[in-house]
Amino acid sequence: MATEAAADDVSDAPEAYDALLDRVRRWNTVGSAAGVLGWDQQVMMPEGGTPARSKQLSALSSIRHDMVTDEETGALLDELDDADLSAERAAVVREVRREYERADAVPVELVEEISETSSEALQAWEQARAEDDFEHFAPYLEKHVELKREYAEHIDPDRDPYEVLFEDFEPCLSMERAESILDELRETLVPMIDAIRESDADLAVDTFEGTFPAETQEELARDALDLVGYDFDRGRLDVSSHPFTSGNQFDCRITTRFDEADPLGAIGSTIHEYGHAQYNLGLPQDEWGTPLGESRDLSVHESQSRLWENHVGRSRAFWEQFLPAFHERFPETEDATVEDAYEAFNQVHEDNLIRVEADELTYHLHIIVRFEIERDLIRGDLAIEDVPEVWNDKYEEYLGIRPPTDADGCLQDIHWSHGNFGYFPTYSLGSVMAAQLFEAADGEIDDLEDKIAAGDFEDLQAWLGENVHQHGSRYETNELVKRATGEDFSADAFTDYVEAKYGELYGI
Incomplete structure (x- = not known):
């Protein structure tokens, strides 16, 4: 990999490339500053700070948009059309051109309005969720839907607006491909979950019942981060109403x-x-x-989080190493075995309403519900006031449960407050990709399971660094996966993985 990258750097870039790169670094610096303000709003900012913060974020969004869409950006890209660029530099121009063309199609006034609405909607969502009051959030959701329809129409008035929005989060995979994977997951998981519910497997699901103080849980969370090697010199752990990650290669919280x-x-x-x-x-x-130096969009990003959560954190091997720390923080669990922890962490819930608390299988049905609802909202096939009822109906149909409150239903996730329509399919796409990447890593790293059980994650971190992280956005999604695994991106590894794992656990 390193030899290939070095060879790419042999050709000299034209002056236009250097000038373009300077502009890109400047507007991404502005975006990075906005990211810190967004993190602060969700973690540290006093509740009364929203009016000023919405203006601050709107101004930075407008400044960045102006920099991206400036005439000089377009002129530099035009000058580079026929330039003899190395593969790496051609990838940079490809990514910048995609961003420029989409941004240039959208009026700056609309960008500002979307940003300001997001800040206001975040506070409204937090209040609505706390008070179980969808009607309080509904006007902000309606405004976001209207603004994002307008946004999509500016980019391409002749295409499905939801597909246009999906490309903001996953520009390298088609909506058709994403929907086919979601369909494959539904076809695999629904009968599997039904079989699990009908099985008589006796899992140790009561092992960790009780009251576990949040302060001690935070100490345990830090133990887990220390074990897997989180760099606290470049990061932080804090509490928020919805878990998230924000930052870059120097400061990631x-x-x-x-x-x-x-x-x-x-x-x-x-x-x-x-x-x-x-x-x-x-x-x-x-x-x-x-x-x-930027990640390859959200499907790949989600593959990294789901790989660590599911293929490492939910494994027997991980709990062989981590269970003693759990016992130390919560001595009342000292009788729990590794197998108890493995079964408790991998039980398939019959009544879980919350996506971020869902098990590994029903998780995807949560994704599908929100995906179908937001797609219909953007397409104009669903009215805002009908969202809670439709949400509850779909949960009953797909998961066999009906949320008793909107706080546990359509208000549970933060994404609509940001106007992030098109985001949700990437959660399932990332989970599928995680299985394919982990299967490849397991095939190349000797005794990976034993190393995880010993608390040695260096080889896995190195494999991911070499095959995913170091490339930034050089490769588009399928090419990145194919280079890492030798195969095109598909759901095969995921379906094989869940069928084997849950077949063993539940005897199905």
């Missing part, structure tokens, strides 16, 4: 949340966010601010 009745949930979300952070922290430092 994660958040989690704690439920005093569910210590395993906090461990899962913490390791999940660690996977996101490890990806960011593993990007090339000397390419900061350029596409070569």
